[in-house]
Amino acid sequence: MPRACEGQPAMRDLDPISIRLFLATLEEGSIARAAARESIVPSAVSKRISDLEAQLRVPLLERGAKGAQATPAGQALAHHARHLLQSMERMQREMAGYVEGVRGVIRLLASVTSLAGELPADIMRFRADRSQIEVDVEERVTPAIYRGVREGLADVGVASEFASHEGLQVFPYRRYALAAVLPAGHALAREPAIPYADLLDDDLVELSRDSGIAQVFDDAAREARTSRTVRARVSSFETVCTLVARGMGVGVVPLYLKAAKERALDVRFVPLTDAWSQPRSFVAVRDFDALPVAAQAFVTHLRASAAAAG
Template structure:
């Protein structure tokens, strides 16, 4: 059984106006066309819907029930059209985002809050992952947007600049490095480190820096987050490295000292990647634009984003 929305609309008009002629005039159709539609509707449903008299038309009990249900059904169809239009222009949507811990703890909370204030019917599904997983997920279309530190090498993705951060060493209060003249990162390699979880971007940067000094990092403990790292440093288990902005925030809660790192590698680029900007859902395009306006693709990493 197939019910035609136009026939239901005409039926409602007939019930509301009481005559086929009046309904035909309202809907800009011939009266014969409206009458044919109503007859076909009764034939399809195999029940009499209208009682025709010389004073006009009135609905049967089944007709009254159909009138109520038809209004509800047509309203639902209108809602579908409205919602689909909202998806098409980005007012509704679902965005799969993967980001590393540095982006999540420093920049994304405020950025996502401002975005959702502008697009309240968009849902952002945010997952914390390590950089290598983020880039692979975007390349495999398991995420719409990736936010990571470092470079996206070996994958066919488009990369755009997002933010920068600076790394700093945090040490327990009274640590010998606190007042060391001419401090360099190499000086910290004499001490035990508290590191982040395996595969983190900061661990990779520190390992490379130690390799440049032909040294190894003595990892005492590995943690899953910056707050746990701060607890470990605060207890005197070792020294750690985290973004300077976060170190300053955590210093209010913990009794440790912050030592800025002056090496070039301590200034990091945090970037966005997408599989193909032009193929993104509208809401995801708006989200990428929101995170960095105007954005341009990094040289050698795909096309520039249209402004």
């Protein structure tokens, strides 16, 4: 630990109140006006500044007929003091924000299905009144989302029911319908609804093998006692729709993409009739009570948004 030079007293930590009163005196031009601004008696301000000068062992103010003016040492102190007090104010605001749950960074893993649906809008509504909270979003496949939350790589996950979420707390988020997406001229394009098995005579465009729904399609083909031919595996439902429009096959995507894709790509959406074709997505956490306050608020917001949507 550094020691004071011989013959000199050790310098105590500077008092923020004394520094603030010193700055007020400079800004007001007199001790009396500074005292009035800070609601304190002038003698107390004078004593604080005298103590500060004694502690720093240099004069800080020149007192005269024109009021109080900074000495060169006082000007140097004022420069540092303003930065110091601003930093302290920012620190206090940030700490208050954490206590009130209005500041923080939420690590979110989300599936392609949820990001193609209402989740982005829910995130933006959450942040509209909480601009100090950041939501860092990373897209993952459903099994990796639940695994990542379980391993502490994220605070919150949003994914479908098409993977194990053992060991996690999950809350229902939104239910969505799956539909076949077909070229506009396909023989099934005008049907009101079809089973998945009706698609198995065509080439298929699907999400990547490690997505949660891939296993569902495998199981459905086995139940239909037939095989399926996957022409392309891609990373998003938008790409599935694009490749179907270009004649590479047929696919299965969320029905909520219909309004955006049917006219733009000249494809048709036909709802599926299978029992698994109306899955629910979940909000997953390891332990809600152990989450940071900001993440708790986010989960509560998602649940409320889902409840309001029915």
